[in-house]
Amino acid sequence: MYKKLVKSIIICVSVVFFTLMIGYITYFATVNVINRSVTKNLNSAEAVASQTTPGMQEAIPSSTPGNEQYYLARLNGNSIEIYLCSNTDSAKAAEKFLYSFKVYASDIPDDDILNLTRGIIFKTKEELASFEEDYNS
Incomplete structure (x- = not known):
């Protein structure tokens, strides 16, 4: 037993x-x-972006005067990074990393992945906050 x-x-x-x-x-x-x-998928989106996107300086609105600040959202792996940029008179725009937040790339449409890989520009904090609400909710 x-x-x-x-x-x-x-x-x-x-x-x-x-x-x-x-x-x-x-x-x-x-x-x-x-x-x-x-x-x-991200690598293929980056390859397409590098072939079709103009340089960073061309992506910045040309109507902005000398030293205006704006926000830039860019996809990096599984997070969206937010930068504070200033459009100076010099040839290169200055970028300062602010923060990042996690996202699931599978939940983001292909067009948005491509745009985020290129970088999306927001002129105001309100536009940036609206964008973040779309991806944090």
């Missing part, structure tokens, strides 16, 4: 252990495939 009980406990524990191991392996394999897919 005692041997039978110990044997059935060992079998039950073994079955549960192997079931959990198969579940973990399946989970990590699925996450790996999804991450590769997202990275592949």
Whole structure:
């Protein structure tokens, strides 16, 4: 009787252990495939953006006078980074990193991924706040 009980406990524990191991392996394999897919899509969007997008200076509105500040949102992996930029008279615009927030790239439409890869410009804090509400809710 005692041997039978110990044997059935060992079998039950073994079955549960192997079931959990198969579940973990399946989970990590699925996450790996999804991450590769997202990275592949982002890389292809970056390649298209680098071929079709004008340089950063051309993306900045030309109607802005000498030293105006604006915000720039740019996709970097699984987060959107926000920069404070100033359009100076010099040849290069100055960018200062402010913060970033996590997003799921699978939830973002392809057109938005392409635009975020290029960088989206917001002239006011209100425009930026409205944009963030769309991706944080």
